[in-house]
Amino acid sequence: MVGVGPWAGPWPADDRYDPDLLAHGDRRNVVDAYRYWRHAAIVADLDARRHGFHVAIENWHHDLNIGSVVRTANAFLAAEVHVVGRRRWNKRGAMVTDRYQHVRHHVDVAALARWAAAAGLPLVGVDNQPGCEPLEQARMPRECVLVFGQEGPGLSDEARAECSRTVSIAQFGSTRSLNAAAAAAVAMHAWVRAHADLGT
Numbered sequence: 413m414v415g416v417g418p419w420a421g422p423w424p425a426d427d428r429y430d431p432d433l434l435a436h437g438d439r440r441n442v443v444d445a446y447r448y449w450r451h452a453a454i455v456a457d458l459d460a461r462r463h464g465f466h467v468a469i470e471n472w473h474h475d476l477n478i479g480s481v482v483r484t485a486n487a488f489l490a491a492e493v494h495v496v497g498r499r500r501w502n503k504r505g506a507m508v509t510d511r512y513q514h515v516r517h518h519v520d521v522a523a524l525a526r527w528a529a530a531a532g533l534p535l536v537g538v539d540n541q542p543g544c545e546p547l548e549q550a551r552m553p554r555e556c557v558l559v560f561g562q563e564g565p566g567l568s569d570e571a572r573a574e575c576s577r578t579v580s581i582a583q584f585g586s587t588r589s590l591n592a593a594a595a596a597a598v599a600m601h602a603w604v605r606a607h608a609d610l611g612t
């Protein structure tokens with residue numbers, strides 16, 4: 413059985429706990445520290461600790477990677493995920509993590525760029541086109557939006573033009589590129605290695 417059963421013993425008096433979950437068990441995909449917590453209490457706790465990086469992904473053809481990008485963004489505590497282009501995206505890969513992750517939609521790259529400028533955040537492109545800065549040697553800004561292209565076309569010309577810099581992940585094999593969700597995980601983890609409090 414996934415998750416935990418009904419709470420055993422006297423119920424906690426903390427109002428972050430959800431009486432329904434205490435009574436019936438908690439089968440959600442959440443870390444143990446959040447077991448039996450109300451959904452809103454979990455989001456509030458995450459909001460108080462969110463990291464300085466955002467993630468943006470272009471969605472012109474219903475990219476199936478977006479769910480997986482959202483899940484990874486949740487795991488690494490991204491401030492927000494930005495879906496650029498089509499509003500609808502396939503949620504299956506998110507495994508319900510989108511309920512705990514702020515996801516904002518922008519109709520096009522210009523709208524994302526306006527939003528980022530107003531928030532004072534640089535757009536950092538992540539792509540495998542020639543001329544990119546190697547991610548392995550780049551210094552990631554603490555506050556930024558990491559912008560990913562989609563399967564097939566990769567980062568659009570419009571997005572590249574709006575990015576103050578573009579970084580690429582070193583590859584060594586024969587394939588032209590990583591899967592976009594895998595590339596997003598690598599880039600987010602580079603931010604984590606540079607800036608996250610690892611408690612060590």
Ligand SMILES: C[S@@+](CC[C@H](N)C(=O)[O-])C[C@H]1O[C@@H](n2cnc3c(N)ncnc32)[C@H](O)[C@@H]1O
Pocket residue numbers: 538539540559560561562563564565566567579580581582583588589590591592593595596
């Ligand atoms: C599948 S790739 C696009 C492939 C590209 N059009 C090609 O065939 O060369 C989709 C997205 O994944 C990310 N990506 C894949 N491989 C990458 C790499 N080696 N470095 C940085 N980003 C990468 C980028 O955001 C890219 O826009």
